[in-house]
Every structure is written in C-alpha cells, then in structure tokens.
Amino acid sequence: MAIILKGDQKISSVPTSKMKALRINLNSNIYGTFAEIGAGQETARNFFRAGGASGTIAKAMSAYDKDFSDAIYGIEDDRRYVTESRLKKMLRHEINLIEDRLDRKKHPEKLFFSYANTVTTIDFAKKFKGHGWVGIRFQLDPLEDYNEIVLHLRFKETEAKLQQETLGILGVNLIYGAFYLNDNPKELLKSFYDNIDKDKLEIDMINFSGPRFMYVDNRLMSLQLVKNGMTNAVMFGPDGNNLLPAQVLYKKNILALRGSFRPVTKVNMDMFEKSKIQFLNEKKVNPEKTQIIFEITLSNLRAEGEINERDFLDRAELLCSLGQNVMITNYQEYYRLVEYFSEFTKERMGLAMGVNNLVQIFDEKYYRNISGGILEAFGKLFYKDLKIYLYPYKDKETNEYIKSTSEN
Template identity: 45%
Template sequence: MALAANENMTEINLENRKNRKLTQEKALKVNLDSRIYGTIVEIGAGQETARQFFNAGAAAGTVAKTMSAYDMQFSDDVYGKAGRYVSRERCEQMLQHEYALLIKRLDQSRGEESCFFSYAATVTARSYSQKNECHGWIGVRRQLTPHAEPSEIILHVRMLDDTNRQQSEALGILGVNLVHGAYYHADDPKAIIDNLQDGMGHDKRIEIDLIHFSGPDFAKVENRLMNLHLIHSWSCRAVMFAPSGESIVPAAALRKKDTVVIRGSFKPPTKVHMDMKEVAVKHFSQEEGVELDKILVVAEITMNELSGRGEDADSDFLARVDLLNELGFSVLISDYLRFFRLRSWIRRYTQSRIGIVLSVLDFDYLFAEEYYEGLEGGILEAFGKLFSDNTNVYVYPSIRNGKLITLDSVDVGDDLSYLLKHLTHNRAMVSADIQDVTNLQISAREVIKQIPHGRGDWENCVPEVVAKRIVERKLFGYQDDVSEK
C-alpha cells in the first residue's frame, strides 16, 4: 500500500510540474512578444495572473502596470460606482478605464509598435469568515495590431477548489490562458475556449458558464454558439439564454426563483409544448409558497438532442433557441441526460420550489432500472434525489397506438407499481390536465418531416408565430413551392 501511495504521489507531482511548465511557457511567450503591452488589474483573489507573468521572466516587456483596488472606496474612486462589485458591470468598467488610460499615456510614445491590452478580474474567492459562492468576472480588451480598435472577451467563472490559495492559483492560470488565447488564437474563438483550461490538471477547478466576444475582430462571432461550445469543451455542463436571446449566468437567472423546467427536443416547438407550459404553470402556482408572477419557465434541451457539428447543426440549434425565445421561454442547454442530475444542478442555484414537466411517454426510460446503472442505490437512489425537498414532477398525458395514456393509467410493471403509487399519493408526481385533447395527436417528429415540403398541415401543429418564422427564415429545411419543382 505504501508503494502504491508513493507511486500515486509521484504521478501527481509530475502532473503538477507539467501543468506549471505549460502555464510558464505561455506566459513567457507573451512576455517575449515585443508587440504585447498592457495592464493587469485584479480584485478578490490576489494578483495571481500578474504573478504568473512575473514568475515566467521578462515581464517588463509586457506589463505596464498591475493593481488591486480592494477597498470599495478606492475601487469606486477609480472605476465609478457599480451595483455589485463582483459583476459584469464592474469588470467592464475596469477594462474600459484601464484601456483608456493606456492609450492616453502610452499611445504617443509606443503606439506604433505596441498592441495594447487590459486584463481585469473581479471575483469573490473562498474566505475565512464565510462559505460564499465563489465566482467572478474575467475579461481582456486588446488590440490585435497597433492603433487598431480593441476587441473584448468577457467570461463568468465559478471556482471549485476548496481553499483560497488553490482558487487564486487557478484564476492565475486562467488569466494567462485568456491573454495568450486572445492574441495567438485570435482567428479561432473556439480554440480560445478550448485552451482556457490548459494547465489546470485533470481535476475540475474552474467552471466557465458564460463567454462573450465583442469588437471588430469578433464581429462575425455568434456568441450563442460560443456558449454552446463551453459545454462541448467541458468548461461547464449547462448554459442559459434569456428570452431576449442573450446568454445569462445560470446562478443569476435561477436565484430565488420558483422554476418550471420543460424538457424536449423542441424541433420545432409545437402546440403540445405550449399546452405543457400552461398546465404546468397552473399546477405549479398552486404549490405552497409559489407566486404566479415570480415563476421562471425554462425550456431545456439536452446535448444528445443536439447531435452533430458543423453549419447545419449550428443552424438547427439557433433556430430552436430563437423560436423558444419568441414564445417567451428562457432556454437551458444541458449535458444532464438523467432528470435527477438536472434537478441537482438547478438546486445548486435556488432553494425555491422546482417543477419538472415531462410526457408520460418518458416513463419508458424514467422507470427503466437499466437507466440508472452505476448508481449504488439504483432507481431508488435516483428517485430520492429527484423528488427531495420542494420538487414536483408534472406528467403530461399522451396517445400511444390510439390509446390515451395518463399518469393514472400508465403501466410501469408490477415491480415498480407501488413506487409509482407512493409518488402519486404524496404528490411528488402530479397528473397534468389536458388543455386540448386534439393537440395530443401532434408529433414534433412528424412535423419536422413535413416542413421541407413547404406550406401544409404542419402549420396547424405549431404556434402561429413559430409557423411564421419557419416560413420567413426557411428554418429546418423549409422550401417554397416544393410541389412545383
């Protein structure tokens, strides 16, 4: 056992040295690039990014100034008032102020040969006095060529290490990766994202759940696709979009909200989905403590419903998000296939009530014991996590083989029938009313097959605004006058 422990420690030490070397090499490459020159300002976890550049050597060629305005009065005097100190607003204030100062003081003396940058971080890391949510806003504003208009990258992070020292170290590594990527992967935003976790090791240390590219160098970047790529790159497990279409931080969107989640492919959103939304909100608003005007309704699409990569897959994804936004939904894209994982993720951000809406047809795998392979407690463990504290599942009826199936009539097998009775008796599972029985005949899979053939009966299966947008923007392969070709 001692030998195995020593071998394990040796592997860990080698991995740590490898990671430190990678970060040092990136920082040194920036330092030795005579074009790159700027300021680094960090609030909340020490000057870790600056330290990485100084430790690498030759930092005098890169760093014009470093600063930490920790005191709120100092911070306000330098950057102006902000609603919250750890916020996107404050990070952008820092970037704008520091970059403008660089141009004012140095453009005349070295603007011909320099590509100026400002890096800013405002975070709340682990402290001795409280077990707070450890998160922050990080950004870089930089020129790619001398005298060019700057472009900007902003991201929101959650720090997952247990101690302040570890979190600070991870933030320093992230800062080096961001500055390095902003210059050396400038023409490939996905590569910038892919390299943000370099040097972190195998353990998950930083979660990035929002990224935003702006400025002339990123004029053609579709930020929703970049946020989707955060999941592809394993930077996070879920991203969110507001009804306006803007990427939003899940913690801010879900905080203190009673949340209803409707899972589906939404390809396209149909009248069934709207019925599910209405009936779920009706039931949910009757739960103890829930106020109708404070309910957040979220349409969730799992990554396995977004199969494929490339332009067609991107267009498909954007079409679904756009249509759901038109219908007033917030949109969640997640990598959580199993419902109890999704519920645990939501509970991370809100202690308020959670409602999950699903079709009775989802019981095919919800009550399939093989669906929970790998869990020590199997289906009982999964259901214990799904239905704990203030969580309800609303079950929408469906038609299979011409027969209406509801929560009351669904067959889950003899072995699990008493489990189902327990859940329904205690209102953990609630039978959803049928808004319009004719809508139960609608199948999104059939609708999507009909759309490429032009105008037709499929338009009666989707909300009016969805049909209009599909025709106007030729979504999902729609073509005009197919019958005449």
C-alpha cells in the first residue's frame, strides 16, 4: 500500500491493483476461472502479472468467435451477447466445470469462484462508447452455496485500449471486494473505483445475491450508486431487483411522474391515472411499448439533510407494492431528465406534474450553470417529442383553480 506524506500526517492510499491481485494469489484457498469476452483478458492479465497466479487461476479464456461462444454457453433467445443473461450463463457454466473437474475430497478448503465479463468497447467511428456486464460467482465457505455480484457498466473513455485497461482494474477490484469486503457492501461498492477515475467509467446497475447477501436490499445499493456519483440514474422494479434503465427504456414511450411519494397520496395516484389515460390515447403512443416511471430526485431525498435510508426504503416498498417501476435520479432540472430519456428513445415522452412544478421550471436560478440560461434549457426540454400533463391547483385564498387553460 502506498503512503503519501502530507505535513506531519501519513495518509494511506488504497491498495494498488497489483497488491490486490497478489493478495488474492497468495491466498491458497481461493481458486477459480476467468472468462472474458469482448475486451481481451484484461482482468486475468493483472493476476498473471502480480505473480503467484498458478495457485489462483484454474483457467483463463476468451470465446470471441460467436459460434464457439454459442457452443460453450448456448444461444440467447435474442441472439445478443452483451447481456445480463449471457453473463449469468457464463458464471454458472464455469462454476459447474470446476465442481465437476475438481474433487472436493482432495480440496476440502478451496473457495471456488468464476469471474466473467461480456463487453463491447468503443466502435471504430467512436459513435458508441461501449458498455458491458461484469460479475463474479464465489464461495466464502466450502459448505455454503455461492454468492453472486453482477453489475452493468458504461464506458466513458474514447480509446478501446484505455477502456480495456479500466475494465481490467475494475475486475480486480470486484474479485478483491468479493472476498475481503463482503461484510460491508457499501464499502465494497465504493472500492470498485479504487485506482479508477469516475470520469472513465459509469456503473448504472448492480445486484447482490446469495447467502452472504441475504440482508442486502438491492434498492439501497442502487441508491448508493447515485449517492456516490457512480451514475446519475438507477431503476428498480416491483420485485425490488435493480433494472438496467437502458434496457427498460429502449425505444419506448415514456411517461414520468416526479414526486416525493412520502407517502403516495390520492393526488399522486389521481395525477398518475389521469395522465396515463391521456398519454395512452395519444396517436404517437403505443400502449404495448410504454414505460411508466415514478421518479424521485436525489435532492428530494436530501430535503431534510442527510438521506434517511429507512425513509427511502419505506417509499420504495410502497411504490413497489403498487406495481410501479421506480427511478432515482440526480436530475433536479426537468430538461436534464428528458435529455437522459432521449439517450434511449426517440418516441413520444410525457411528464406529469402539478402547477407548482411548472412554475418552478420558469425560475431562472435553476439554469445559471448553462451558458444559454433558461432559453437553452427550454430548447432542450421541448426540442424532444415531449408533452406535459398539468395537474390543476386550487388557490386556497381565492378558491380558484389554476390549470393549463385560460379559464379559472
């Protein structure tokens, strides 16, 4: 571990990738396989270079050819290769091979693992920066069932070589964290960026499973991704498992309802029902390809200071019990939320909001950080195929209703 001197104090930095890999290699009980598709054997390379890898690596492989990959792991229904289902097949297949080929009686103390990634790096035209799935399936006790950590990443760097190197460091961090930081999932999550700048990589989904993570609420881990600046938006479904926004929103009509939902009120649900009816009646909207989202901003969760995780989970539980998909974002301004949706779809979008929210949109203080001010923000907001559904407000003093029409 490197030591940095600052005045009379000694500040310990995080372990280097080589130190992490070496610690894994020197643990005689940790033994497993590496299967990496799409960006070279970058993670395995770190372990080979650290030394002592013969006691850790049972096999390292890449199945680049699609026919070979299909022959090993099977064919996906959608014929795609960079998917969560592909990654999980890889993890389970490799673990099953270890179990079949190594005699437990001969290796009673071994902790088996399989690490895998399936990614696509930046294309030649540099139009698509690339993304991928990374995961590990591992034991912490030979008599226990396997634990699993699966995450999705989006590359930000503009050279394939740099993306490959970043992926290799992330892989080392994941394997190290799985074995040495598993008792503190929040710290494990933060450790993914050890020796990696956040402007190189975005992690926008993660799920923990297995006996050692039975107490982990994946929605809370999803919140940590936004809170730690690893991504600007996360999503989870009614079952509590985290979802990949890009996958859920791809080429969909999107209707978003923003609120604090503390708790979900009759007004919230009435706004939802009325806007849903109008949105689905739009000629440009396909009901079968429509995604409705209840969105909570990070600033809303911080409204009373630090984020109260119990309060957050209470809100999440209620929304999930209503069968809703929930999104947590770092987009306080509506135009940024619409820009985010536009990354995944060009179809008609809708925002349901109250009059108070519409009034706030016209407050110039929200646009001081962009050169064009409020005009630029409105251009970005309404340049897209967007429609706003305004919920009326009753003025308590005049008893008059304020709504989108000129009538009171």
